[in-house]
Amino acid sequence: MNQPHYSIGYDLGSSSVKAALIRLSNGSAVGRSAYPEQEMPIQAPQPGWAEQDPEFWWACIQKATQRLLEQTGVSGPEIGSIGIAYQMHGLVLVDEQHQVVRPSIIWCDSRAVATGQAGLEAIGQERALKHLLNSPGNFTASKLRWVQQQEPECYSRVRKMMLPGDYIAMRMSGGIQTTITGLSEGILWDFAERQVARDVLKAYEIDAALLPELVPTIGVQSELSEVAAKELGLAPGTPIAYRAGDQPNNALSLGVLKPGEVAATGGTSGVVYAVTDQPLFDPQSRVNGFAHVNYRPEAPHIGVLMCINGTGIQYSWLRKMLAPGTPYETLEAEAAKAPIGADGLTALPFGNGAERILNDRQVGAQMLGLDFNRHSQAHLLRAGLEGIAFSFIYGMQILRDMGLQMEVIRVGNDNLFQSAIFSHTVASLSGCTIEVMETTGAIGAAQAAAVGAGHWENLSDIHHNLKKVGQYLPQSSDNDAYQAAYSTWEKALQKTITP
CATH class of the missing domain: 3.30.420.40 (ATPase, nucleotide binding domain)
Incomplete structure (x- = not known):
């Protein structure tokens, strides 16, 4: 060769x-x-x-x-x-x-x-x-x-x-x-x-x-x-x-390998993945611990994964129903015409199977509070993005209740985190800084394979090539509006999942 x-x-x-x-x-x-x-x-x-x-x-x-x-x-x-x-x-x-x-x-x-x-x-x-x-x-x-x-x-x-x-x-x-x-x-x-x-x-x-x-x-x-x-x-x-x-x-x-580091993604499903060296578990098993890529029995690095099945798939469905083929950038501009909270329109994004964070309930996706005289396409799109972001916040609280600290979240530049509406909502309600890195899963797999085949010395070689291309900070000026919208969403969720 x-x-x-x-x-x-x-x-x-x-x-x-x-x-x-x-x-x-x-x-x-x-x-x-x-x-x-x-x-x-x-x-x-x-x-x-x-x-x-x-x-x-x-x-x-x-x-x-x-x-x-x-x-x-x-x-x-x-x-x-x-x-x-x-x-x-x-x-x-x-x-x-x-x-x-x-x-x-x-x-x-x-x-x-x-x-x-x-x-x-x-x-x-x-x-x-x-x-x-x-x-x-x-x-x-x-x-x-x-x-x-x-x-x-x-x-x-x-x-x-x-x-x-x-x-x-x-x-x-x-x-x-x-x-x-x-x-x-x-x-x-x-x-x-x-x-x-x-x-x-x-x-x-x-x-x-x-x-x-x-x-x-x-x-x-x-x-x-x-x-x-x-x-x-x-x-x-x-x-x-x-x-x-x-x-x-x-x-x-994303270079998330050490205890205390956190990654997230917003593709078909949405995930927050926090690394720990402790055998943590949620008593209700709403989030899950898996062996991380650098796990060894003598050095048990574990990724605690919070997953929501219905995230990007909800937004792609909305695009298919409302504006087939329209670029997501155009939808983002349209959604931005609606205010935080989408004038009372609430979206539950759980339409892609049983949700682990909801104790494996299959509740289905819902749009609540729809007013035919008040709500437009912009409101539907904004409610969709916010509903996904609110589900992230709901799941992240489970991680925090387990003792996991989250201050900085690293994400890729190729999914829902390209949406400023979605990302600012998550950052503001979680209090976390979101760092956007120029990488993809396929690039990471290629780089890890270079280490595995002996072409590179160790995993730190991967991180030397990471480039930060953006960040989202909590928006304190809009905090009240975000909190009010999330409160409305959480009440709607509780009403849905309570027998």
């Missing part, structure tokens, strides 16, 4: 696959691509279900790679490492021949809520929280148990279960592997005993042989096969040297 000059990173989301190339010499981005241009379809065979075809993910990986190579003029042999970030908590099942046996049950699917509750009762709440830092909930292990119980014929053909990123790595290398970080997001890692969660396997009657082989999160995990190299246009033998779920990867991309 020629002397490599680049590293490639992928970010497999539920809406598209993004790819990025960076120079190994200085970490700068050479090019970016995405596929498909429209959002990837999500199948919902029944209410609350969400599935995608892993074969389609692989087709998108190929297309995104081809576009990136054509755009940059870089050849496959010049690329020295591959990194993968992926949508968390999904379940991919394959048979003996590594063929997918059913569509992937993805992160926002709600079918396994009752399964997770039964698992919690079998393990015991105190033991589950102390060992898993979570209840089994609606996560990957519970989805596997659901298939076992509801689709026994399908389950009988399963030889390995994987997360979405494990599947992409399997297509690249032919090997089936996962990481401690991955096991933890599936609620299959015991933080107290520092091993695979035997309590979960026992409660769910899962054979440990279904779990993939463990490899490091950052380090050479496998190599690109001849077949995959031809499909991607890369060189066989290229090391796959990094793999992590999208939220731990987002934090890494």
